[in-house]
Amino acid sequence: MSQQQYPPQQPGWGGPQQPFGQPPFGPPPSKKAGAGKVIGLGCLGLVGLFVLIALIGGVAGGGSGSNGSKSTGDSKSVGDTKAGGSASEGDKKADSERKSGKKVVVFKVWGTAPVGALGPLNITYGSDSDNRDGTFKDGEFRATLPLDEDALYFDVTAQLQGSGDIHCSVTVGGKTKKAHAAGDYNICSAQLSAGMLGGWG
Structure with missing residues (x-):
């Protein structure tokens, strides 16, 4: 049996020595x-936050149609003509308000919308904080409201009551969003949203 050997103790070192080897x-x-990993994750989180904000802004900014309605982003002036082809008195009033410096929002619905089993065409218009009901008469509806600069969006919706073919639009400062709905109980919905950097689009 071999014994483990230890190095000789040095004089003056007291206490146990480490075993040899x-x-x-x-x-x-x-x-x-x-710290680089923490900073990298923080930067990634900020980039993700900006992407999320941009996506929300894009979704909120686009006019949305539902239940078969179709939305387009055509920009036309407030003086759009109705289905009959001539400018209405309301259009002339909006033009005079615009020329006088007052900023207004113009809401329109036009087309054919027969009264159904649930009654006439159901129209709602206004902003994120102010909704109103409208009345469809002689194939059209038109209303104006003063421009509230603090509003997040302005919109108009019109629901058919069993049949019909309608268009709707909302106009702010020369920018217009339009939509269309036909048949059944489909909804025409047009919305203009305030941009992240101001302005309407």
């Missing part, structure tokens, strides 16, 4: 997470 130092300390 073992390192005199303990294990190296563990590494902590570097």
